[in-house]
Amino acid sequence: MTAGIDTRPLLRDRDAVAGYVERVCFKTGPPGLVGTELEWIVVDPDDPTAPVPLPHLREVLAAAGPPPRGSRLTFEPGGQVELSSLPHQGTSACWSALEEDVRHVRTALEAVRLRLLDTALDPYRVPRRQLRHPRYDAMEQHFVRAGGASAAMGPAMMTTTAACQVNLDVGRDRADAHRRWSLLHTVGPVMVAAFANSPVGADGDTGWRSGRQRVWQGLERARTSAPREGDPVAAWTDYALDASVMLRRGDGDDWAGPAGWTMRDWLLADDPLAEPDLALHLTTLFPPVRPRGWYEVRYLDTQPYRWWVVPTAVLAALLDDPVASAAAAEACAGLDDWTAAARDGLADPGLHAAALACLDAALAALTRLGEDAALVAVVADFRDTYTALGRCPADDPLEP
Numbered sequence: 001m002t003a004g005i006d007t008r009p010l011l012r013d014r015d016a017v018a019g020y021v022e023r024v025c026f027k028t029g030p031p032g033l034v035g036t037e038l039e040w041i042v043v044d045p046d047d048p049t050a051p052v053p054l055p056h057l058r059e060v061l062a063a064a065g066p067p068p069r070g071s072r073l074t075f076e077p078g079g080q081v082e083l084s085s086l087p088h089q090g091t092s093a094c095w096s097a098l099e100e101d102v103r104h105v106r107t108a109l110e111a112v113r114l115r116l117l118d119t120a121l122d123p124y125r126v127p128r129r130q131l132r133h134p135r136y137d138a139m140e141q142h143f144v145r146a147g148g149a150s151a152a153m154g155p156a157m158m159t160t161t162a163a164c165q166v167n168l169d170v171g172r173d174r175a176d177a178h179r180r181w182s183l184l185h186t187v188g189p190v191m192v193a194a195f196a197n198s199p200v201g202a203d204g205d206t207g208w209r210s211g212r213q214r215v216w217q218g219l220e221r222a223r224t225s226a227p228r229e230g231d232p233v234a235a236w237t238d239y240a241l242d243a244s245v246m247l248r249r250g251d252g253d254d255w256a257g258p259a260g261w262t263m264r265d266w267l268l269a270d271d272p273l274a275e276p277d278l279a280l281h282l283t284t285l286f287p288p289v290r291p292r293g294w295y296e297v298r299y300l301d302t303q304p305y306r307w308w309v310v311p312t313a314v315l316a317a318l319l320d321d322p323v324a325s326a327a328a329a330e331a332c333a334g335l336d337d338w339t340a341a342a343r344d345g346l347a348d349p350g351l352h353a354a355a356l357a358c359l360d361a362a363l364a365a366l367t368r369l370g371e372d373a374a375l376v377a378v379v380a381d382f383r384d385t386y387t388a389l390g391r392c393p394a395d396d397p398l399e400p
Contacts, residue, residue, distance in 0.1 A: 009275045018237040025291040033087040034094045035167035040116035054130040064108035067101035077131040078159025092372035095309045120212040120301035121198035127155035138247035138255040153218035162302040181232040189341035194355040196345045197301040197393035209345030209394040246284040310382045314362040321365030331357035345392045352390045359383040
């Protein structure tokens with residue numbers, strides 16, 4: 001910015017936005033990289049209803065040193081711990097590296113009698129934000145301003161939920177990117193049901209196997225539902241333009257977006273829209289799958305410690321192996337009710353049958369892809385413990 005002239009790359013119309021989306025969000029190349037982001041709710045088992053102060057968490061984990069295998073350690077607004085792995089060539093390599101970093105964090109916390117909960121929704125504490133930043137101030141203000149369910153679910157989403165996010169390559173070319181995008185959405189409700197792990201909130205039984213999904217689905221749908229079907233670049237472009245502007249980065253601490261303004265309104269206004277403005281806006285959209293130059297799968301509950309790698313292994317195998325891809329697409333066709341999947345889990349016979357077909361297809365694919373036998377064994381144990389019996393982790397009793 002020089003003498004009042006905006007020198008940043010400007011976006012003048014929808015075509016310019018679509019060009020950015022295709023170039024940055026759907027960047028193609030040979031697939032094979034796998035990453036995982038794990039969020040965990042932290043409690044003091046002696047007093048699980050008490051908040052764990054974020055400064056204390058930071059101090060404990062800083063004293064332990066950085067994760068040895070390079071995962072990025074961050075904190076969510078309620079004090080949840082997040083570990084984001086580096087991208088690795090294949091699931092086995094991701095598992096080996098991130099498992100070591102998770103053990104590093106668990107060991108440091110257990111030394112001061114803190115533990116990572118094996119559930120994706122805080123069962124003990126009401127929403128309480130600890131992390132202060134203009135981004136989160138604006139986000140909280142946006143949900144309050146939206147009113148209705150968003151006013152209650154927004155703070156709960158920010159401070160009491162934990163996800164297992166799987167990061168997978170977009171694809172080798174435009175056609176492959178479309179195929180992988182479509183498959184991740186087709187199997188989505190079945191994966192939500194198979195890995196549901198948050199039945200209890202601070203006010204008791206939520207009535208959902210994935211209470212975390214109940215929170216997310218209670219937010220404004222223009223920001224959290226799946227984009228329309230069809231060409232993913234066009235769908236994501238229109239999704240981004242139609243969503244309200246949650247925040248604008250300012251010179252001070254007030255980043256609140258203008259009330260009632262969508263990104264399309266901004267594009268048409270006499271107010272230059274620059275690429276960094278669009279990039280920031282895209283980080284405030286929370287669909288089941290978010291394109292970021294890779295596909296960030298956001299619909300999965302965090303898993304009990306023993307099983308965290310299973311959803312990563314299953315999704316990577318279903319996308320990368322042609323036989324498994326076809327089997328999963330056939331098994332999950334027509335099972336597109338995200339709400340029923342999150343509410344009922346595998347108690348629904350159709351979801352149960354489809355989940356078992358997906359797990360079996362993934363197991364065969366993991367072997368064909370040459371993944372570590374120990375990893376295959378973990379996935380097989382999950383299949384036999386839960387999926388084959390019509391169960392999901394939410395059916396286990398929660399340990400205090």
